[in-house]
Amino acid sequence: MESDRPIDSNELKVTFESLFAEYSDVIYRFCLYKTSDKNVALDLTQDTFLRLWKSMNTGAEIEKPKQYIYQIARNLVIDYYKKSKAVSLDALEEDGFEAKETSAGSELMSELLLLRDSIEKLEHDYREVLYMRFVEDMGVEEIADTLGVSANLVSVRINRGKKKLHELFT
Amino acid sequence: MKINEEEFNKSAKLLKGVRLTEAEKSAMLSNIYQTEIAPEPSGVVSPFIFSSLFMRERVMIALASFVLILTGGGYAAAGSLPGDPLYGIKVNVLEPLALGLTFDESAKNEYKIELLQRRVAELQTLKLKADVNLASEEESYHAAERNITELEASAVYDKNGINAEIEASVNTYNSLISEPFHLETRVMKDILIPTSEEEPTEDEEENNLEEILQRDSGKIEGIVTESLEGIDEDIDETKNVIEKKIEEKIEDVTNPITESLGF
Numbered sequence: 001m002e003s004d005r006p007i008d009s010n011e012l013k014v015t016f017e018s019l020f021a022e023y024s025d026v027i028y029r030f031c032l033y034k035t036s037d038k039n040v041a042l043d044l045t046q047d048t049f050l051r052l053w054k055s056m057n058t059g060a061e062i063e064k065p066k067q068y069i070y071q072i073a074r075n076l077v078i079d080y081y082k083k084s085k086a087v088s089l090d091a092l093e094e095d096g097f098e099a100k101e102t103s104a105g106s107e108l109m110s111e112l113l114l115l116r117d118s119i120e121k122l123e124h125d126y127r128e129v130l131y132m133r134f135v136e137d138m139g140v141e142e143i144a145d146t147l148g149v150s151a152n153l154v155s156v157r158i159n160r161g162k163k164k165l166h167e168l169f170t
Numbered sequence: 171m172k173i174n175e176e177e178f179n180k181s182a183k184l185l186k187g188v189r190l191t192e193a194e195k196s197a198m199l200s201n202i203y204q205t206e207i208a209p210e211p212s213g214v215v216s217p218f219i220f221s222s223l224f225m226r227e228r229v230m231i232a233l234a235s236f237v238l239i240l241t242g243g244g245y246a247a248a249g250s251l252p253g254d255p256l257y258g259i260k261v262n263v264l265e266p267l268a269l270g271l272t273f274d275e276s277a278k279n280e281y282k283i284e285l286l287q288r289r290v291a292e293l294q295t296l297k298l299k300a301d302v303n304l305a306s307e308e309e310s311y312h313a314a315e316r317n318i319t320e321l322e323a324s325a326v327y328d329k330n331g332i333n334a335e336i337e338a339s340v341n342t343y344n345s346l347i348s349e350p351f352h353l354e355t356r357v358m359k360d361i362l363i364p365t366s367e368e369e370p371t372e373d374e375e376e377n378n379l380e381e382i383l384q385r386d387s388g389k390i391e392g393i394v395t396e397s398l399e400g401i402d403e404d405i406d407e408t409k410n411v412i413e414k415k416i417e418e419k420i421e422d423v424t425n426p427i428t429e430s431l432g433f
Contacts, residue, residue, distance in 0.1 A: 020199065025189045032188060045190070046198045051294075053202050058297050063345060071342050075287070108184055115181035118173050125334055134182045148341035149334050152377040159373055169175050 012056055019065050020049055027073050034077045048073045066146050126161035133158055251292050253306030261313040282321045286339045289314040293346040311351035318353055
């Protein structure tokens, strides 16, 4: 919603930089996890905060910044896959392609692919919840707040997702 | 590719440690501040550009353009925003036609969710263009409301009446629009107590109980007060009966004594 209050650019910058300091690593990890490409992840992270900065400059009042920032990042990842006409990682591997390795290091990338491979095998509803739980160490309330769903639902998804994940383990 | 629990935890731990370097952060901030905040978004990807549209919509645009007296109106309508003269054609003609051409149920749902996300993106674009007003909000709301109604008829909701994807879009939509135009996911409201064929876990039962207690605390308090009042009445009645019985017993014992003493 637009605010009637005139925009104080210094105040805006301080707020933006505190949000950047708090969430830039989180969003970078999320983008890296989703794309497995360091350069793309860097671009998407920057675009996420650029959009946030632009929204803030239009006077938009962001009540739940974490939820808002995650939503922008999610949309950008979707846009990225649509634009690059990327197919799923599984399909790429089946076709004999290797995942792109970047300066982020091959060990990290192979571990990341292992992790993503396990989580992405689960139904859509469980993926982000488990990612936030295991990688970001987020609590039930925090996940619920970020995804804009009830804590009860998150708790159920974590329990069921964990069971399903265990079934996948060797 | 199979993984065991140890490997999974190791991977998660490794990813947890990933951070941007200070140089990367500084470069990002510098790039962001150097980007001009113009009314017309330049660096932001608009979902309304022709290349981002679905193939079926491109086909529909071509058809609609032909139908719209070969004026190119279909193309213009597809990129229109709430408040634009052609927006009505986009949401009332092009999108329903594209939906009608989708026959697979899951693809239909996917498309309906995309439409809802498009309503969100339209609002974001309007905001970036600082072009939000009552008329555009109202037009956006009517389109989004129809998307929600269509989704409610066919989308898959969980036992709590929630579809996270829809809910996330609704929440973002509501954060961008004035309160009178907030959307509601009615399916959630209609659900009272979750029903499931699966046996709930202890955690689920506890959470459900908490939810019921929070929601119905007033009702529960009323029932408890009523029951307590009933118990009070029962206690009084029992007390009277006991007192009467004691009196009778005392009389049973004292009467023969008084009689024998000749009183």
